Amino acid sequence: MRAVVKGRVGVFYLQGFLDGNNAPSFLTIEDIKATEELNIDMLLVSLKKVIFFNKNGLDVFVKLLTNVRNHQHITVGFCDYDHAKFNIINTFYKDGAGFSLFKSQEIAELFTASNKGESRTVLLYNEDPSQRSAMAIELFDYGHNPIMTQSKHEFEEKKKNPELYYAIIEDTNLGVYGQKVATRVTGNAIIYTISQFLDAEISDTFNLSYHQNSLNVGFRLFIFDAYKVISMNVHALNFFTKLASSAAEYNASICFVGLSFEKTPESFKNDLEDAGLMFFDNMDEILKNKELLQELGGGGGTAAKQSRSLNKSLVNELPQFIEATVSTIAMMTNATAIKNSVNIQTLTIPGTNDQYASSIGFYGDIDGLIILIFPKKIAKKACELLIGDENASEEEVLDSLAEFVNIIAGRAKVLLTAKKHLLDITLPRTYADINTLLEIAQNKKGVQVDLSFEGERFIFFLTR
Amino acid sequence: MITSEEIALYIQNIPATPAVVQEALNYARAGDLPKASKCASQDPVLKLYLKTLMNRPIYGFRNEVSDVAQIFGILGLATTQQTLYHYLLSLLTPKKWELFSLTNHQFYDLQASISKHWEAILTHLKINDKEIQSAISLIPASIIVCEALFAKHKTEVAQLRSVKALDFNTILFRMTGSDLFDLSGEIARKWEMPSRISDLIRSASGTEKNLTGQERVLAQWMHLLLFYELSQSAYVSAGLNDFIDFKIEFVQDIYESFAQVVQYT
Numbered sequence: 001m002r003a004v005v006k007g008r009v010g011v012f013y014l015q016g017f018l019d020g021n022n023a024p025s026f027l028t029i030e031d032i033k034a035t036e037e038l039n040i041d042m043l044l045v046s047l048k049k050v051i052f053f054n055k056n057g058l059d060v061f062v063k064l065l066t067n068v069r070n071h072q073h074i075t076v077g078f079c080d081y082d083h084a085k086f087n088i089i090n091t092f093y094k095d096g097a098g099f100s101l102f103k104s105q106e107i108a109e110l111f112t113a114s115n116k117g118e119s120r121t122v123l124l125y126n127e128d129p130s131q132r133s134a135m136a137i138e139l140f141d142y143g144h145n146p147i148m149t150q151s152k153h154e155f156e157e158k159k160k161n162p163e164l165y166y167a168i169i170e171d172t173n174l175g176v177y178g179q180k181v182a183t184r185v186t187g188n189a190i191i192y193t194i195s196q197f198l199d200a201e202i203s204d205t206f207n208l209s210y211h212q213n214s215l216n217v218g219f220r221l222f223i224f225d226a227y228k229v230i231s232m233n234v235h236a237l238n239f240f241t242k243l244a245s246s247a248a249e250y251n252a253s254i255c256f257v258g259l260s261f262e263k264t265p266e267s268f269k270n271d272l273e274d275a276g277l278m279f280f281d282n283m284d285e286i287l288k289n290k291e292l293l294q295e296l297g298g299g300g301g302t303a304a305k306q307s308r309s310l311n312k313s314l315v316n317e318l319p320q321f322i323e324a325t326v327s328t329i330a331m332m333t334n335a336t337a338i339k340n341s342v343n344i345q346t347l348t349i350p351g352t353n354d355q356y357a358s359s360i361g362f363y364g365d366i367d368g369l370i371i372l373i374f375p376k377k378i379a380k381k382a383c384e385l386l387i388g389d390e391n392a393s394e395e396e397v398l399d400s401l402a403e404f405v406n407i408i409a410g411r412a413k414v415l416l417t418a419k420k421h422l423l424d425i426t427l428p429r430t431y432a433d434i435n436t437l438l439e440i441a442q443n444k445k446g447v448q449v450d451l452s453f454e455g456e457r458f459i460f461f462l463t464r
Numbered sequence: 465m466i467t468s469e470e471i472a473l474y475i476q477n478i479p480a481t482p483a484v485v486q487e488a489l490n491y492a493r494a495g496d497l498p499k500a501s502k503c504a505s506q507d508p509v510l511k512l513y514l515k516t517l518m519n520r521p522i523y524g525f526r527n528e529v530s531d532v533a534q535i536f537g538i539l540g541l542a543t544t545q546q547t548l549y550h551y552l553l554s555l556l557t558p559k560k561w562e563l564f565s566l567t568n569h570q571f572y573d574l575q576a577s578i579s580k581h582w583e584a585i586l587t588h589l590k591i592n593d594k595e596i597q598s599a600i601s602l603i604p605a606s607i608i609v610c611e612a613l614f615a616k617h618k619t620e621v622a623q624l625r626s627v628k629a630l631d632f633n634t635i636l637f638r639m640t641g642s643d644l645f646d647l648s649g650e651i652a653r654k655w656e657m658p659s660r661i662s663d664l665i666r667s668a669s670g671t672e673k674n675l676t677g678q679e680r681v682l683a684q685w686m687h688l689l690l691f692y693e694l695s696q697s698a699y700v701s702a703g704l705n706d707f708i709d710f711k712i713e714f715v716q717d718i719y720e721s722f723a724q725v726v727q728y729t
Contacts, residue, residue, distance in 0.1 A: 001706070002622075004629045013629040015710040016695035017728070025700035049710045050729075051691070162638055331465050331620045334639060385638050386628050396649055403627040 001026045006403070007042040007114050007427060008210065011079070011105060012061070013048040016044035020056025034169055036449035039272045039424070043073050046105065048080035055092040065099050073204055075112075077175060079105050086171040100175040107167050111138055113183030113210060114427075120166035121145045126173070134174050141225075143184030147217070150448040181206045185275045186287060188278060189221040190214050198236035203374050206239070212246075215330075216361030220252045223286060225361035227258035237268050244275040246405040253296040259284050268378075277385035280441030292320025310344065310445060310464060314368050316449055317416060318462060321370060324458050329453060332385045332404070338429065340457070345460050347441050347448060349373055349434060356398065356433040358405040359441075362413070370412075371441060371461040372405055373434065378456045395434060402428040465617050468640045471647065472610060479555060480701055481655045483549055485510060492536075492545045493594070501533040501546060508525055513551050519670035520569075522576045542597040543579070548573050556608045561616040564607070566702040575604050578693055581726050585685050586723045596682065598663040603690060605648035606633075610707055632671065633708040644708065669709035682716075688715040688722050700718035 003010035027035075035043070045061045047053065060080075065076035077100030078089060080155070089101060102108035110120060122139060124130040124146045132148055139146040148163070149155040159168055181202075182193040211222070223276065240254075247254050255278045261269055268277065278296075280286055286293060322339065329337040349355070357373045374382065381390070384401035392400075409425040416423060431437040446463030481489075484507040491500035493538045504510050511532055518538070529535055536544045551703035553575070557568050582600040586592070610632050613619055624630060637643040650664035667675055668690060675683050687710075694704045715722075723729070 002626065005626065006628075011629070015704065015706055016691040018695075022695055022697045022700050025697040028701075049712050051688075051712050051715070052723070143636075244551070331617075331624070333468050334465065364514050385624075385635065388634065397594075406625055406627050410626065 001031055003038065005038060005040060007109070008038045008039075008112055009105075009109060010035070010038050010043045011342055012045045013049065014045065016045065016051060018050050018057035018363075020054065020059075023057040023060035024133070025058065025282040026116070027064060034066065035153070036068055036071065037212075039212070041207065042108060042370075043068050043074060043076045044079045044105065044108055045077075046080040046439065047078055053088075058089070058092060061100060062093075062097050065234045066097070069098070075100055075103055077108075079108050081171075083171055096175060098175055101173045102170070103169070103171045104167070107169055107172055108147055109117040110167065110169075111142060112143070113207070114185065117365055119143050119145055121164070122167045123147050123149065123155070123428065124159055124168055124169045125149045125152065126170070127152070131204050133174055135169065135172070138174065138182060141184070143180035143186065143191070144204075154241055183207065184208065188219060188221050189223055189287070191223045191225055191283075193225045193228075197230050198232035200233075200235035200239075202236050203238050209347065209424075210427075211243070212363065213361065215247070215250045215252060215320060216367070216426045218359075218369075218429075220250065221286075221293070222247065222252060222254045223283070224254070224256045225258065225283065226256050229264075231263035232268065237271060240272055241275040241278060244272070244277050255296070257286065257335070269337055278403055294322055310447065314365050314462065315447065316462060317366060317419075317421070319418070320415040321412050321462055322460065323450055324415060325370075325372070325452070326410050328404070328408045329382055329413055332382055333453075335454055337451045337453045337458075341444065342447060342449050344445065345437070346443060346445055347371065347459075347463075348461065349429075349438070353434075354399055355434050357434055357437045358398075358401045358404045358428055359431075359437070360409045360428040361426035362409060362423045362425070365421040366416075366423060368462055368464045369441075369446075370405070370409065371437065371446075371459075371463070372408075373437075373459040373461070375456050375458065378453055379459055381454070398432060402430050405430075465620055466613055466636060466639050468642070470613065471640055471642060472575075474609070475650050476655065477645065478654050480650055481552060482507065482510075482555075485552060486656075489545065489548050490542060490550060490567055495541060497536045497541060497544060498533065498651070501536040504536070504548075505532045510551055511606065513554060517547065517572060518575070520573065520576060522573060524582070541704065542594040544584075545594055546579055546598040546601045548581075549598055549657075550609060553601065553605055553608065554563060556605070556651070558608070558611055558615075559700075561611060563611045564702045564704055564707070566607075566611075566699075566704070569697055571604065571607070572701065574693060575601060576605075577696075578603060578689060581689055581692070582686075584614075584725050585722075588721070589681065590684070591678075593699075594662055595657050595658055596664065599664045600686065602648055602652050602665050602688075603686060604658070605651050605656065605665070606644040607704065607707065609647045611653070623666075629706075631706055631709045643669060643671070645671075669708065670714040684715050684718050685722065688718060689726075690727060691715075692722070692728070 001012060003012050008101045008317045010106060014384045039454060043065060053321065068074065071074045079102040086101065110122065122144060124132065124135055126135065136146040138173050149158055162168060184191050199407045244254055257280045259279060293375045354376050355373055356379045357377055359369055378396055379401055383397060386400040386403050387396055405428045413425060446461050449460040451458055451460055484503060488500045488503040491503060514532060514535050515530050519525065520534050529538065539547055557571055578600055583597065586597055603616060613636065614632055633643045645666050645668060649666045652662040652665055666672065670687040670688035683725060691710050693699065699705065
């Protein structure tokens with residue numbers, strides 16, 4: 001069994017009965033290896049469809065989760081259970097086995113980074129005050145708005161109005177929480193929250209691959225929320241200097257906000273400024289100053305000052321990308337997509353209304369960005385198999401579009417790997433408003449392929 | 465990936481019930497085991513199937529059982545009918561399983577285990593009905609149909625399932641409007657089995673919302689039994705555990721009784 005990966009969360013979906021006899025059969029050696037190689041921030045086992053489990057059954061997965069956590073420093077645990085199952089797990093692992101428990105996957109996802117800049121209001125309660133505070137801090141660091149209740153009674157009262165909250169968090173425990181730096185997205189800026197004493201460990205806890213992905217999909221402003229940083233040593237200084245150099249290649253800006261130099265040598269500030277990092281006293285200085293935001297790259301429009309040109313190696317592989325797109329549409333809809341024209345040009349979209357777009361980057365032996373633009377009706381049709389509901393909301397359609405473009409990139413990766421090109425793919429990004437995409441991509445030259453599907457036109461655009 | 469036309473072609477290509485088996489089934493339904501066994505003996509393939517089946521460890525016979533009359537005598541009326549259905553299904557099993565890592569012997573063991581537990585369940589439910597008892601033998605047909613339709617799309621399904629937890633039954637339904645249990649019901653219809661059987665098979669998917677009374681009870685027990693069997697180590701390894709969606713909320717209220725009946729501890 002393989003984990004299903006959505007965004008940066010991998011989940012094993014088990015069904016039926018889970019005991020010591022059958023549990024090892026869920027995971028072959030290849031499955032374990034594939035799981036250990038996943039590039040994710042959180043690994044969970046869903047118990048939603050498990051009608052019976054015992055400790056021996058859970059132990060098999062706990063062992064895998066612990067291994068993954070020890071090697072990758074990510075959050076691991078179980079999710080999707082009711083109150084009874086929560087109590088049973090806590091009885092089995094009285095002294096704690098180090099994993100996290102999230103009542104639902106929806107709750108777990110609040111504790112991870114995504115490409116979306118949504119701030120959710122959530123109601124929170126845990127009997128243990130330290131757990132309660134830890135969860136509230138993490139949620140806040142991920143850009144959410146936790147309403148922490150101090151007593152069970154207050155929680156039950158507030159719970160009577162569930163419509164006020166995106167999620168109600170109970171029967172949830174962070175356990176030994178992943179050590180990754182918390183990440184959130186605000187508009188076109190990515191905010192990393194760092195704290196305490198920064199040393200060599202920062203290179204383990206900072207998710208470099210997520211940062212690289214973000215650069216590849218067009219983010220250009222990265223802010224380190226450093227209010228809670230006490231001090232840093234020379235190893236951390238080197239780390240941030242290197243990060244600044246790599247950001248310069250993309251013309252991206254890196255800023256520190258709220259960093260105090262009481263216990264950090266002033267000379268570090270000079271070194272970091274020389275490397276191109278900027279310092280601000282508070283977040284609003286950046287986020288509420290539109291001109292500055294635009295200048296730093298967080299406005300989106302001026303993102304790619306140093307636009308990189310198409311190269312031969314990317315154009316040579318164009319057929320693989322088109323094949324991956326066309327065959328994915330055929331697989332998902334049983335209908336054929338027809339290629340109408342291929343041109344090297346800047347992205348040209350006739351009319352920007354009633355369309356959705358999605359993009360996904362890839363990097364490795366070759367690098368670039370795939371952009372797909374669909375009429376809304378066609379996007380919905382193409383994702384019908386994934387959605388399964390004719391009355392799906394815009395959010396569900398956009399989520400499915402991200403999964404759709406992920407499949408396309410996955411297929412392209414397989415085709416290119418067969419030609420000995422090794423590459424990784426970034427998180428997909430979706431756009432409900434085409435203008436947001438145009439702000440990032442309008443000046444980029446690329447290959448535009450106009451395709452039609454059931455008589456409606458859609459655009460495939462490959463660029464760097 | 466899979467179209468309604470492919471499904472129609474698949475159903476069309478299902479062989480009709482062989483005359484000998486049909487005749488043996490008619491005698492069994494009429495309660496005439498001697499004539500049923502005489503009839504079954506005329507078909508060497510059926511005879512070999514019965515002999516192989518009866519000597520599988522699950523039946524626990526110390527000496528080899530080889531005479532058809534003796535086999536039918538041991539099985540009794542209802543189980544004979546059930547075994548003849550098993551034989552019909554065996555005509556559809558692939559020579560080589562590609563989608564699921566399964567052998568035909570493992571598949572026959574699954575059929576036998578489901579049948580034995582179903583017998584215990586019906587005793588618990590105090591239901592004494594030959595048709596209901598034998599209906600269970602058609603449940604594994606959904607696995608055969610799944611193998612036949614999806615084997616050549618294994619890679620595509622794996623890519624789809626790497627981003628979304630979709631089971632084969634849901635994929636098929638969303639693409640064609642029919643699910644694996646509908647198709648198993650079609651097979652039962654093609655083999656001229658009573659309509660009650662095809663209805664029962666359809667209900668085992670756990671997705672039918674309008675079930676009431678005994679129909680609903682039987683559907684619940686069938687659905688849970690199927691998942692109990694598919695949670696056995698060999699079938700988990702074969703990739704059968706997640707081929708359909710387990711409707712846990714549909715069976716939650718019978719779990720305690722179920723665990724007692726199948727002696728699951």
